Amino acid sequence: MRETEIVEYIRGLGSGIGDDCAVFQPRAREDLVFTTDFVLESRHFELSTHTAADVGHKALARSLSDLAAMGAEPAFCLVSLAIPPKLASRWVKEFYGGLTALATRFGVTLAGGDTARFERVVVDVMCCGRVPRGKALLRSGAQPGDAIYVTGELGASAHGLTTKRGEAWKRHLRPEPRIAAGLALRKLGVSACMDLSDGLSLDLVRLCKESRVSAELTGELPIARGASLDEALNGGEDYELLFTSRRNLPHEIAGVTVTRIGRITSQRPARIRFAGRPLKPKAFDHFAEAKS
Amino acid sequence: MRETEIVEYIRGLGSGIGDDCAVFQPRAREDLVFTTDFVLESRHFELSTHTAADVGHKALARSLSDLAAMGAEPAFCLVSLAIPPKLASRWVKEFYGGLTALATRFGVTLAGGDTARFERVVVDVMCCGRVPRGKALLRSGAQPGDAIYVTGELGASAHGLTTKRGEAWKRHLRPEPRIAAGLALRKLGVSACMDLSDGLSLDLVRLCKESRVSAELTGELPIARGASLDEALNGGEDYELLFTSRRNLPHEIAGVTVTRIGRITSQRPARIRFAGRPLKPKAFDHFAEAKS
Numbered sequence: 001m002r003e004t005e006i007v008e009y010i011r012g013l014g015s016g017i018g019d020d021c022a023v024f025q026p027r028a029r030e031d032l033v034f035t036t037d038f039v040l041e042s043r044h045f046e047l048s049t050h051t052a053a054d055v056g057h058k059a060l061a062r063s064l065s066d067l068a069a070m071g072a073e074p075a076f077c078l079v080s081l082a083i084p085p086k087l088a089s090r091w092v093k094e095f096y097g098g099l100t101a102l103a104t105r106f107g108v109t110l111a112g113g114d115t116a117r118f119e120r121v122v123v124d125v126m127c128c129g130r131v132p133r134g135k136a137l138l139r140s141g142a143q144p145g146d147a148i149y150v151t152g153e154l155g156a157s158a159h160g161l162t163t164k165r166g167e168a169w170k171r172h173l174r175p176e177p178r179i180a181a182g183l184a185l186r187k188l189g190v191s192a193c194m195d196l197s198d199g200l201s202l203d204l205v206r207l208c209k210e211s212r213v214s215a216e217l218t219g220e221l222p223i224a225r226g227a228s229l230d231e232a233l234n235g236g237e238d239y240e241l242l243f244t245s246r247r248n249l250p251h252e253i254a255g256v257t258v259t260r261i262g263r264i265t266s267q268r269p270a271r272i273r274f275a276g277r278p279l280k281p282k283a284f285d286h287f288a289e290a291k292s
Numbered sequence: 293m294r295e296t297e298i299v300e301y302i303r304g305l306g307s308g309i310g311d312d313c314a315v316f317q318p319r320a321r322e323d324l325v326f327t328t329d330f331v332l333e334s335r336h337f338e339l340s341t342h343t344a345a346d347v348g349h350k351a352l353a354r355s356l357s358d359l360a361a362m363g364a365e366p367a368f369c370l371v372s373l374a375i376p377p378k379l380a381s382r383w384v385k386e387f388y389g390g391l392t393a394l395a396t397r398f399g400v401t402l403a404g405g406d407t408a409r410f411e412r413v414v415v416d417v418m419c420c421g422r423v424p425r426g427k428a429l430l431r432s433g434a435q436p437g438d439a440i441y442v443t444g445e446l447g448a449s450a451h452g453l454t455t456k457r458g459e460a461w462k463r464h465l466r467p468e469p470r471i472a473a474g475l476a477l478r479k480l481g482v483s484a485c486m487d488l489s490d491g492l493s494l495d496l497v498r499l500c501k502e503s504r505v506s507a508e509l510t511g512e513l514p515i516a517r518g519a520s521l522d523e524a525l526n527g528g529e530d531y532e533l534l535f536t537s538r539r540n541l542p543h544e545i546a547g548v549t550v551t552r553i554g555r556i557t558s559q560r561p562a563r564i565r566f567a568g569r570p571l572k573p574k575a576f577d578h579f580a581e582a583k584s
Contacts, residue, residue: 128326
């Protein structure tokens, strides 16, 4: 696939592509939120186990999950894609097929990006979402006494990565960004929110650091079928939402189960206790997942 | 440099880093423009010839040049950086040093990004700029009879890449985005504009395609000292502005020389003539520079 072909192909998918920049018209009285996420060959996926459509889905899902965490409505994305010459144009088309299928479901416009040849597949997706002014959900709002909740079940993605089969593997390959739940949580006025990309034990420390609080977990977690407690506590890429609330919340929000897993306490610095014992952040503390 | 260290380091550089997304508050009655550009090891630079600060400068300069082409005022950027484990923390700090030095000069906020370990250095910079509503400069506005202009001189970057010394090499290593000129051109009401990233002969075809016109170049070009005609016509990465105007423009705009190089004609499809003969787009038509 030559340069002209791929650019023409992408132009056919997105609107407003053809200038040096994509142009976006914000609505009155809204804030915009922005995130960018790498999906790198041999780090976040393998060509031998992930189809091109899986990679396209995952690349956008990672960014959409960040929008969900802010309580934002998805608006548009820019997709940077580098591929090795050995990959045929079919790979590129299937990649965009997987990405645009998810984009269509969530009303995301593919507004542009960059393409290059490289020795490995590199994807970087930037996603923009909208929130009413001043209403974005942050990590910093948790207060002592707030209840701690998660959406869905934990550990499925890590478990799927080990077994490479069944529902858990499907959850790993095709994570579902919790956009509707994020919008509902914003309207419910939860105090803090983030997505679980690196595992509960590490991500909860991050939320506590931003809020300058600590946390006590009851010991009861919504563990995905087949997953271990370790996978639920420390496994990455569940892309569920972790959030805190002053008032009690229903058991289901926007069609997703919500489980109360503990409460915020006033100790500093960010210490986590699980079933009465200290919990060390053990999730993959590698550079690959460091989101700034 | 461990994950926590690099994230803390980047947090020290930028504002609003710490949540899943960066939050941005648009002003009333403005459009936002967005661009993203790869800078890849062994494609856009070599670790042996480019310092980390050069790479940081170039990564942001490429995106800023796209903002200049739209006549936009820079607002903020997101920086995705993947580096091999062999590179020390000093490389990362010098990279951000080069990037933030340029960002400071143009009032760009480093608002977030992503980091990862990878076998090669991969940089992807997303940049956002502001323009008054409906006023972004596009490639599609050129009309028959318009004069064609370029800022500065052509061929320096390609020449510098060959000689690796002198002013031309410096121009290649540290391209200067034409932000002030772009803002002035927007206020002057030029009809079409883009930046020269892949060489005049190819980029002019793109502008003509978007405007559904053709072009006649006089044969006189502002060739950079030492550069050949071929480098001026077909060399990439000059990051000068190519634009068209119905009315005559001064010879200097926002401190940069402006040269009239031809005129837009009504033939279709996008054909370029140079000094009376057909000119084929010869610039690097490789996937690496395909901007969608």
